Amino acid sequence: MASGVQDYYRGVDIALQALGEVTNRPKYGGALLAWGSVTVTANSQNTLVGIVGKGMTYGGAVWLDYTLPQSNSQVWLGIDGYTITNMSFERLVEYSINNPRAWPVSVHKKDSVNYVYSVGVSYGVTFETQLVLAYLEEHGTTPTVHYRLVYALI
Amino acid sequence: MRIELRGIIRKHEAGKEFVTLFVTEQKPYRYKILEMGVDIKVNRGTILTFLANEYDISPGEIVWPDHIEVNEQNVKMSLPL
Numbered sequence: 700m701a702s703g704v705q706d707y708y709r710g711v712d713i714a715l716q717a718l719g720e721v722t723n724r725p726k727y728g729g730a731l732l733a734w735g736s737v738t739v740t741a742n743s744q745n746t747l748v749g750i751v752g753k754g755m756t757y758g759g760a761v762w763l764d765y766t767l768p769q770s771n772s773q774v775w776l777g778i779d780g781y782t783i784t785n786m787s788f789e790r791l792v793e794y795s796i797n798n799p800r801a802w803p804v805s806v807h808k809k810d811s812v813n814y815v816y817s818v819g820v821s822y823g824v825t826f827e828t829q830l831v832l833a834y835l836e837e838h839g840t841t842p843t844v845h846y847r848l849v850y851a852l853i
Numbered sequence: 854m855r856i857e858l859r860g861i862i863r864k865h866e867a868g869k870e871f872v873t874l875f876v877t878e879q880k881p882y883r884y885k886i887l888e889m890g891v892d893i894k895v896n897r898g899t900i901l902t903f904l905a906n907e908y909d910i911s912p913g914e915i916v917w918p919d920h921i922e923v924n925e926q927n928v929k930m931s932l933p934l
Contacts, residue, residue, distance in 0.1 A: 728859070728882045731875075735866035745865075752860030752875070753920045828922050852860040852875060852884070 727851035730757055734847045741839045744775065747846045750830045752853070759820030759848035760807070761832070767840050770811055774804050774818050777831035783824075785835065788816045820848060854878055856908055857916035861895065861923070874900065897923050 711717050739745040747761070761774045770789040775782055784804045786796065791806035799805045799821040807817040820832070834844045860875035872889040889895070889903050900923070901912035908915075 726882065728875075728877075728884050731884075733862060733864050735864050737865045738868065746863075748862065748864040750860060750862050751921055751923060753918075754860070828920050 727755060727853055730849055730851050732847065732849055736843055736845045737834070738841055738843045739834050739836045741836050741841050743836060745834045745836065745844070747832045747834055747844065748848060749832075750826070750850065750852075751828065753827050754830075754850055754852040755826070756820055756822060756824040756830070757849040757851060758822050759832070759846070759850075760817060761804075761820070761834070761844060761846045762808075762815075762817035763842045763844045765814045765816075765840075765842040767842070768811060768814060768838055769816055769836075769840075769842055770809065771837040772816075772842075773835040773837065775831070775833040775835055776804050776820065776824070777829070777833065778824065778826045779828045787837070788818070791818065854908070855916060856904060856910065856914065857918065858900065858904070858921055859884060859918070861900070861921065863895070874904070876904065895923065 733748045733750070735747065737745060737747055763769060771787045773785050773787045775785045777783065784802065786804070788806060788809045791797070792809045796802050797805045797807070799819055803821045803824050804818050805821065807819050809816050830850070832846060832848055836842070857877045858874065859877055862873045864871050869891050871891055872893060872895050874887045874889050875884045876887060877883065878885055887907060893899070901915055904915050905912040
């Protein structure tokens, strides 16, 4: 009985550069968008969106414009059950943590006069089982938080 | 047709929680988006039942990857404080 690989299968000699070119790309599915607006509960952690799966972020934004201060509130990003970033708008601005390549949630705007706040979510944050985007309200009020998250799943 | 679950998304919008499933059918990287429901309890059993009804197959025929983790009561979607 015949066995083994068929005759028309041949190995590739890498040393001889037998292949003219090789296409190398991540095997993620197409980009997806999660979006919405949540009127959060005061003094609580509020989940904005949760994703169960394996994948990667392409980017995102969380913002709110409000009539009361929210400087001490925080946008949280959790990966596989662990919180990986939970800094307040105030702290992000104080230390100019605004480089998306250096930190997964970076500040875009904190206007304490007009009460406009926003942060961005970095490209390339991978998750193996779960991603959670949440908002921790710290001023005892109930702002409406808007979010957009672009990601891909394997 | 090989149905494989690839993702579960729970998003909050206008005071409600929307649950969406991403599955693959014949093409492994073209996802089909299925709206599972609003403000519902989500666990492995309810997901398999939903997909089985959606595709008119038995729950045992649905492929559930190892990296998709849900607990028996509900999908935990919060972070440790």
